[in-house]
Amino acid sequence: xxxxxxxxxxxxxxxxxxxxxxxxxxxxxxxxxxxxxxxxxxxxxxxxxxxxxxxxxxxxxxxxxxxxxxxxxxxxxxxxxxxxxxxxxxxxxxxxxxxxxxxxxxxxxxxxxxxxxxxxxxxxxxxxxxxxxxxxxxxxxxxxxxxxxxxxxxxxxxxxxxxxxxxxxxxxxxxxxxxxxxxxxxxxxxxxxxxxxxxxxxxxxxxxxxxxxxxxxxxxxxxxxxxxxxxxxxxxxxxxxxxxxxxxxxxxxxxxxxxxxxxxxxxxxxxxxxxxxxxxxxxxxxxxxxxxxxxxxxxxxxxxxxxxxxxxxxxxxxxxxxxxxxxxxxxxxxxxxxxxxxxxxxxxxxxxxxxxxxxxxxxxxxxxxxxx
Ligand code: DAH
Numbered sequence: 001x002x003x004x005x006x007x008x009x010x011x012x013x014x015x016x017x018x019x020x021x022x023x024x025x026x027x028x029x030x031x032x033x034x035x036x037x038x039x040x041x042x043x044x045x046x047x048x049x050x051x052x053x054x055x056x057x058x059x060x061x062x063x064x065x066x067x068x069x070x071x072x073x074x075x076x077x078x079x080x081x082x083x084x085x086x087x088x089x090x091x092x093x094x095x096x097x098x099x100x101x102x103x104x105x106x107x108x109x110x111x112x113x114x115x116x117x118x119x120x121x122x123x124x125x126x127x128x129x130x131x132x133x134x135x136x137x138x139x140x141x142x143x144x145x146x147x148x149x150x151x152x153x154x155x156x157x158x159x160x161x162x163x164x165x166x167x168x169x170x171x172x173x174x175x176x177x178x179x180x181x182x183x184x185x186x187x188x189x190x191x192x193x194x195x196x197x198x199x200x201x202x203x204x205x206x207x208x209x210x211x212x213x214x215x216x217x218x219x220x221x222x223x224x225x226x227x228x229x230x231x232x233x234x235x236x237x238x239x240x241x242x243x244x245x246x247x248x249x250x251x252x253x254x255x256x257x258x259x260x261x262x263x264x265x266x267x268x269x270x271x272x273x274x275x276x277x278x279x280x281x282x283x284x285x286x287x288x289x290x291x292x293x294x295x296x297x298x299x300x301x302x303x304x305x306x307x308x309x310x311x312x313x314x315x316x317x318x319x320x321x322x323x324x325x326x327x328x329x330x331x332x333x334x335x336x337x338x339x340x341x342x343x344x345x346x347x348x349x350x351x352x353x354x355x356x357x358x359x360x361x362x363x364x365x366x367x368x369x370x371x372x
């Protein structure tokens with residue numbers, strides 16, 4: 001070949017054309033914005049091929065520049081334009097794909113937010129309710145540990161060593177500690193009475209709701225259950241007061257104007273006299289119902305605090321007297337909310353909780369309604 005213009009390497013105009021063709025093809029084939037950016041850098045970046053061409057203009061003679069300038073600048077403008085157009089095209093395609101993939105069905109029902117889906121366990125609800133009722137009568141809430149010593153659970157409560165009443169409690173004992181003694185899971189909330197009397201000067205008016213444990217398990221007993229203890233110590237406190245407090249509690253708790261209650265003489269080492277209290281119910285069809293029928297359900301034990309117990313806590317029985325009770329929380333919960341079986345209380349079945357649970361922000365109060 002002798003014609004210098006025939007070779008692309010020596011004909012700048014056809015070089016430019018080839019470069020433009022190559023770039024145009026690359027741009028058309030770019031699959032995403034990253035590819036577009038790579039092409040832009042390779043062409044128009046600091047060391048890009050088009051940028052290098054633009055730099056050669058400075059060294060040219062005015063005539064040559066007049067001829068080449070428009071060609072190179074034109075190339076740059078077209079490449080810039082093509083890049084921008086392809087970029088826009090790709091962005092539009094990406095948006096279309098996203099809209100396709102993320103289509104929302106606006107007719108679907110709203111999913112409830114976690115704070116409105118969560119439910120309080122009926123036991124928590126009932127503890128809140130009874131706390132509100134007793135608080136209204138001037139009772140404070142006292143607490144004690146689930147793991148107790150023999151002293152607090154039995155001895156201080158006037159259970160003599162080796163007394164058969166200890167055996168009635170089906171106690172869970174822990175392994176022997178360093179002191180050779182075995183702690184236990186409290187079998188009732190009564191030890192909180194002792195802890196309170198040791199720490200608070202009379203007059204005392206407290207309730208102590210909490211977990212209790214016995215090695216008992218059948219349809220109406222679970223190894224862990226709940227009690228609420230009540231304790232009143234004052235210069236004047238008698239069985240009449242006790243009866244009034246319990247009756248007022250039952251009326252407020254069951255949200256009725258009157259309840260039928262039955263006080264039966266009973267025995268507890270820590271009270272004298274002692275009684276057990278039943279409330280009227282129906283047990284038709286195996287379901288316990290409150291406010292009808294002529295059956296009775298035992299809900300609590302109570303009595304006048306034994307002088308020995310007062311003495312064990314440093315309180316002079318000639319100066320002070322008091323009454324106390326221990327009530328089964330699970331039972332009154334079953335009765336109030338018509339839950340026929342105790343076992344699902346502790347099975348953590350979300351479907352049960354959704355049915356029987358309570359909305360967390362509906363706090364029970366005497367003014368605003370206990371369970372509405
Ligand atoms: N602690 C007793 C129990 O679990 C219940 C009880 C009875 C508690 C009489 C008392 C009471 O405070 O005075 O069986």
